[in-house]
Amino acid sequence: MKLFSSVLQRDEEGGHWLVTPAEMARIEVEDVAFIAVEMQNEGEGKDQNIRFRTNIDQWVELDDDHPLRVEHDPETDEPSPYVGLERGLEARLNRSVFYQLVELAEEISDPDNNMIRIGVYSHGKFFEIGRMEATE
Incomplete structure (x- = not known):
């Protein structure tokens, strides 16, 4: 898996x-690799x-080059969090890692939109x- 990950983009x-x-070969990936x-x-x-460790022992810092993205299932509203990697790739946070991240979350008021943003600093x-x- 580590060999393939080094040539995946x-x-x-x-x-x-x-x-x-x-050569180049397209492969099908259901969600993320x-x-x-x-x-x-x-x-x-x-x-x-x-920072996060992937299943191929790659450490990645949560920063501008490796942002967090959270998709929500349209039917259940269940979140699917991802962190950006190199070469356009992403890693999905497993459930326990996401729960750890949520424990660090802070709330920021956005009065212009009458919303409270929930997230983490890194x-x-x-x-x-x-x-x-x-x-109110």
Whole structure:
């Protein structure tokens, strides 16, 4: 798996490709090719730094180059969180890692939209996990 991961990349349309010096082959990936299986954090609040370990033992910092993206199932509203990797790839956070991330979450008021943004800081940037309507 580690060998294939070193030649795997994703194009702008979301297609996955194995690319070697000799050839290119498109492969089908149902969701994403990797899973984030561990999380570590240092610091607190805006000074916090978060990093994830993937199932191929790759560590990735949650930062501008490796952002957090959370998709919500349209029927159940269940979240599916992803962290960006190199070459356009992503890793989905497994359930326990996502729960750890949620434990670190902070709320930020967005009065312009009457919303409360819920998320975490890492490397000085706020990464949104979700939002809810503000109540007065």
